[in-house]
Amino acid sequence: MTDRITEEFERYRGQLRSVGYRMLGSLSEADDAVQEAWLRLNRTDPDSIDNLGGWLTTVTARVCLDMLRSRTSRREESLDTHVPDPVVTGPDGTDPEQQALLADSVGLALLVVLDTLEPAERLAFVLHDMFAVPFDDIAPIVDRSPVAARQLASRARRRVRGADPDPDPDLNRQRRVVDAFVSASRSGDFEALVAVLDPDVVLRADVGASLLGVSHEIRGAAKVAGQALLFRSHGGVRSRPVLVNGAVGLLNSLDGKPMSVLGFTVRGDRITRMHILADPERLAALELPAV
Incomplete structure (x- = not known):
């Protein structure tokens, strides 16, 4: 050659x-x-x-x-339940290779x-x-x-x-909605969680062989809010804002090790889709920002 x-x-x-x-x-x-x-x-x-x-x-x-x-x-x-591999970058999204991969915002x-x-x-x-x-x-x-x-x-x-719901293209608006979700989750405010979730929100969680339970799909604001409050019981988890496939997301870590990646689809000031990847083997294979 x-x-x-x-x-x-x-x-x-x-x-x-x-x-x-x-x-x-x-x-x-x-x-x-x-x-x-x-x-x-x-x-x-x-x-x-x-x-x-x-x-x-x-x-x-x-x-x-x-x-x-x-x-x-x-x-x-x-x-x-399967969640595709997320492309995770820092909140400013300046990684040129990753940006090229998401040139069409998939x-x-x-x-x-x-x-x-x-x-x-x-x-x-x-x-x-x-x-x-x-x-x-x-x-x-x-x-x-x-x-x-x-x-x-x-x-x-x-x-x-x-x-596929069209996401809000405004990252600042996305961040406000996701921040409201995180705040309500941490404070245990069920009503505030439901208010920031679309009534037909869908959560897909792919946990692989982790200790977080089984992979599953949940539909409806009340059920997803309840799941968020259940996750709140995991103490010591640190959340860092990131971009997941060009949209606002979170990288959660425990004791300095990546624990999960959360991707959000925001539309009309509410979260319509949540994707959680917590499979330890798949997380280890991803190129993730430092936690």
């Missing part, structure tokens, strides 16, 4: 990782997909590739599609919705709506006609629009 091709690959690595993250919702699996694209490039005559960026995007997408298809059967056998709520799509639907939606890949190029990847690929993306788009 020539130095020129190696340099070209590195130039596209960030975009390929972004494709993998949106396709898989996993940072480590996205890196695996990018590495597999590199290995396949090494086995290919570079002179036969007219558009290296397009070729690499297509290969990465094919790898991700295979990974999604094998994952689907495993997920169907599991009753655990939140955890959106990734959860994408997890409900069929693999081919997810691929068509991600490549076309997020990376402007033409349906003529998507069709061979999913073994469909361009018209059928367009229909896959259209079905996915409808499901995304129907299930």
